[in-house]
Amino acid sequence: xxxxxxxxxxxxxxxxxxxxxxxxxxxxxxxxxxxxxxxxxxxxxxxxxxxxxxxxxxxxxxxxxxxxxxxxxxxxxxxxxxxxxxxxxxxxxxxxxxxxxxxxxxxxxxxxxxxxxxxxxxxxxxxxxxxxxxxxxxxxxxxxxxxxxxxxxxxxxxxxxxxxxxxxxxxxxxxxxxxxxxxxxxxxxxxxxxxxxxxxxxxxxxxxxxxxxxxxxxxxxxxxxxxxxxxxxxxxxxxxxxxxxxxxxxxxxxxxxxxxxxxxxxxxxxxxxxxxxxxxxxxxxxxxxxxxxxxxxxxxxxxxxxxxxxxxxxxxxxxxxxxxxxxxxxxxxxxxxxxxxxxxxxxxxxxxxxxxxxxxxxxxxxxxxxxxxxxxxxxxxxxxxxxxxxxxxx
Numbered sequence: 001x002x003x004x005x006x007x008x009x010x011x012x013x014x015x016x017x018x019x020x021x022x023x024x025x026x027x028x029x030x031x032x033x034x035x036x037x038x039x040x041x042x043x044x045x046x047x048x049x050x051x052x053x054x055x056x057x058x059x060x061x062x063x064x065x066x067x068x069x070x071x072x073x074x075x076x077x078x079x080x081x082x083x084x085x086x087x088x089x090x091x092x093x094x095x096x097x098x099x100x101x102x103x104x105x106x107x108x109x110x111x112x113x114x115x116x117x118x119x120x121x122x123x124x125x126x127x128x129x130x131x132x133x134x135x136x137x138x139x140x141x142x143x144x145x146x147x148x149x150x151x152x153x154x155x156x157x158x159x160x161x162x163x164x165x166x167x168x169x170x171x172x173x174x175x176x177x178x179x180x181x182x183x184x185x186x187x188x189x190x191x192x193x194x195x196x197x198x199x200x201x202x203x204x205x206x207x208x209x210x211x212x213x214x215x216x217x218x219x220x221x222x223x224x225x226x227x228x229x230x231x232x233x234x235x236x237x238x239x240x241x242x243x244x245x246x247x248x249x250x251x252x253x254x255x256x257x258x259x260x261x262x263x264x265x266x267x268x269x270x271x272x273x274x275x276x277x278x279x280x281x282x283x284x285x286x287x288x289x290x291x292x293x294x295x296x297x298x299x300x301x302x303x304x305x306x307x308x309x310x311x312x313x314x315x316x317x318x319x320x321x322x323x324x325x326x327x328x329x330x331x332x333x334x335x336x337x338x339x340x341x342x343x344x345x346x347x348x349x350x351x352x353x354x355x356x357x358x359x360x361x362x363x364x365x366x367x368x369x370x371x372x373x374x375x376x377x378x379x380x381x382x383x384x385x386x387x388x389x390x391x392x393x394x
Contacts, residue, residue: 037328038359040381040389044079046072048093049382050161051101054374057109061138062374064388067098069118073138074388085116085130085140092119100161105206106169108132114140115148115171115206117163125151125159127173129206148206148213149232151197155179158240158258166203167251167271170217172234173202174241174255182260182290183239183282191237191281192296194222194229199281201241201255201274203234221276237279237296243317243370248377254333254348256317257302260285264315264337265302268348304346304353306337313339318371320348323378326393334359334379334391336368343368343381361394 048067055061062074069088073080091099097119105113112132120126131144153159158176166172177199183189191199209215216223216231223231244255251271257279259265263286267279280299283291287301306312318335332345332355341364346356365383372380382388 037394038326038361039392039394040362040365041392043074043077043380043388043390045386046382046388047386048098048384049369049386049388050098051370052372052380052382052388053102053104054372054376054378056104056375058137059375062372062380063102064382065099065102065116067100068093069099071099071102071116071140075138080138082139084138085142087116087118087142090118090120092121092123096157096159097123100159101163103163103165103171106165115163117161117173119153119156119159120150123153123156125153125161125175127163127171127206146208146213149173149202149204151175153178153198154185160238160241162241162244164244164246166246166253168217170203171206173204173232174238174244175200175202176240176242177238177281188294189282189291191239192278192283192294194225194233194236197230197232199236199238200233201235201238201244201253202232204232219275235274235277235279237277237281237283237299239281239285241317242314245317245319245371245373247320248322248373249320252320252348252350254317254320255279256315256335257281258314259305259308260290262286262288262308263305264308264312265306266304266315266317266333266335266346266348266353267300268303268333268350268353269300270350273350303348303350304356306340311340312337316368316370318381319373319379321377321379321391323376323391325376325378326391328393329359329391334371334381336365336371336381338367338369338384341366341368365389 050067051065053063060076064072069091071084073084099118127149129146133139133141157179160175162174177183177191190196205215240258253274255267280296283296286305316336321329343359347354367384369384379391
């Protein structure tokens with residue numbers, strides 16, 4: 001079997017353990033030249049940044065998730081020396097494992113609840129609830145940890161890792177197919193197996209429900225199926241949905257699913273239209289058959305696919321830009337790839353993709369690791385070697 005490209009933070013590549021080595025707000029020399037009204041503003045340099053999120057209560061505060069297990073804070077343009085949260089002692093990191101994302105509850109302003117997705121010391125995937133410190137809004141209370149969901153993961157790669165609260169106020173969780181190559185798990189493979197939580201988008205209400213750690217929403221498509229089918233499943237047939245998002249204006253779900261040997265893909269479904277859908281993996285990769293002799297029930301195909309033959313290896317899903325201060329990208333989905341290294345833009349609908357091209361005027365950014373969005377709709381991008389940028393008008 002050919003060696004799989006490392007996904008995420010490809011080896012991760014060098015976990016350059018650098019602190020905030022650059023001045024916040026400094027335009028980078030290689031990308032500061034604006035064309036078509038877009039430039040990148042460098043906010044700082046971090047150790048293997050895996051995710052970026054804006055504070056829903058304070059537009060001046062941005063959080064950077066570091067793969068090794070820390071969440072750092074950029075507050076009013078300055079990087080705070082003290083982490084928001086440090087759980088390095090509870091996290092296995094390296095390769096595609098680590099602290100992978102965070103999401104704030106819709107009532108964060110009053111409850112202080114937020115959630116993280118990480119690989120624990122037993123190499124299982126874990127969703128944990130924390131609360132903001134009662135004394136410092138730029139700090140979390142580590143003692144508030146409450147485990148919400150634990151998933152066995154047979155191999156160290158293909159962990160998914162994205163958490164997002166949807167327009168319905170529920171928590172959506174993207175999981176990988178369990179690793180290895182070709183979803184090489186017992187028939188029909190984890191992604192097509194409705195008795196497995198792997199290779200899925202899950203949807204839960206993460207608040208405690210009686211004696212249960214979370215509740216199953218009434219509208220989940222397999223809630224009453226029985227027979228061992230997991231009621232948490234919202235959509236399935238995914239290989240490694242490392243980064244996906246909701247369009248903050250329309251509620252559409254856009255999924256960047258990391259491919260196997262040939263294609264990197266983006267799937268788009270209108271608000272609510274991903275419910276119960278089968279995205280086809282391991283039977284299909286992109287629009288091409290991957291596994292012979294196996295069927296996928298009613299698969300939906302991606303709106304966009306990029307070939308490994310053109311230098312792609314691990315797609316990094318981004319966001320549909322709704323930042324009113326960035327009209328050059330209004331309504332366009334911005335995304336990238338760890339190997340290809342440019343920022344790309346495209347108009348998406350359930351019918352297809354139009355105008356797929358690089359963002360003009362920006363040099364190759366480098367090995368992209370993640371995107372993020374803040375409360376104003378501003379979009380951020382990070383690379384595996386440490387820099388975190390904000391997309392800004394030129």
